[in-house]
Amino acid sequence: MSVRVTVLYFASLRDVAGLASESFDTAAPDLRVLYLELRARHGFALPVERLRVAVDGAFARWEDAPRAGSEIAFIPPVSGG
Amino acid sequence: MARFALSDTPFDVASLRAGLLDARVGAYASFEGWVRDHNDGRAVDGLRYEAYAALAEREGEAILAEAMARFPLLDARCVHRTGELALGELAVWVGATSAHRDAAFAACRFIIDEVKGRVPIWKHERYRDGAADWLHPG
Numbered sequence: 001m002s003v004r005v006t007v008l009y010f011a012s013l014r015d016v017a018g019l020a021s022e023s024f025d026t027a028a029p030d031l032r033v034l035y036l037e038l039r040a041r042h043g044f045a046l047p048v049e050r051l052r053v054a055v056d057g058a059f060a061r062w063e064d065a066p067r068a069g070s071e072i073a074f075i076p077p078v079s080g081g
Numbered sequence: 082m083a084r085f086a087l088s089d090t091p092f093d094v095a096s097l098r099a100g101l102l103d104a105r106v107g108a109y110a111s112f113e114g115w116v117r118d119h120n121d122g123r124a125v126d127g128l129r130y131e132a133y134a135a136l137a138e139r140e141g142e143a144i145l146a147e148a149m150a151r152f153p154l155l156d157a158r159c160v161h162r163t164g165e166l167a168l169g170e171l172a173v174w175v176g177a178t179s180a181h182r183d184a185a186f187a188a189c190r191f192i193i194d195e196v197k198g199r200v201p202i203w204k205h206e207r208y209r210d211g212a213a214d215w216l217h218p219g
Binding site for chain 2: 008010011012015046050054057058059073075076077078079080081
């Protein structure tokens, strides 16, 4: 079963993907697999171990399943301050 | 209460400081982070901060709440710039007030360290040699 999600890209992920967000249907069982699929599709250099993941504006767990209609963001290592 | 804010324009530290001062305050400590002209041995011309605003505001508020719980503070605030910044511009400000200096100093240090480590803000540096890159430390 697949669900429709929106993925947001920031910083180097956005530059590599060439877009700030995209919506699509995914059958990925969890957010880790979803990132691995997107990494292969877009050619992201960052491995999943260096990222955090957020859903609908709050940090989430890699083993969470993608929820229909949710907004997912993969968070590269931060560099504010 | 919003103690953490993103600002896409330059902001005034004097009014932020004034907003923290009242008769209970015995100590005010602040930290200011400025855009410098070098990083990691490379000459820097300027930078751009990008934030995931919804999550940055949530995580920033969580850090300020943690600081309030962890130290005997009267209040604390943090403002972080986003957008294009030139050399010599203020990038981030932290202010903390307490009855005594120890808590104010310690809270400032705690807040800036946590903001740098946890808040989804990214720095894109432009170098004098024409190159530019995102900083993804670690």
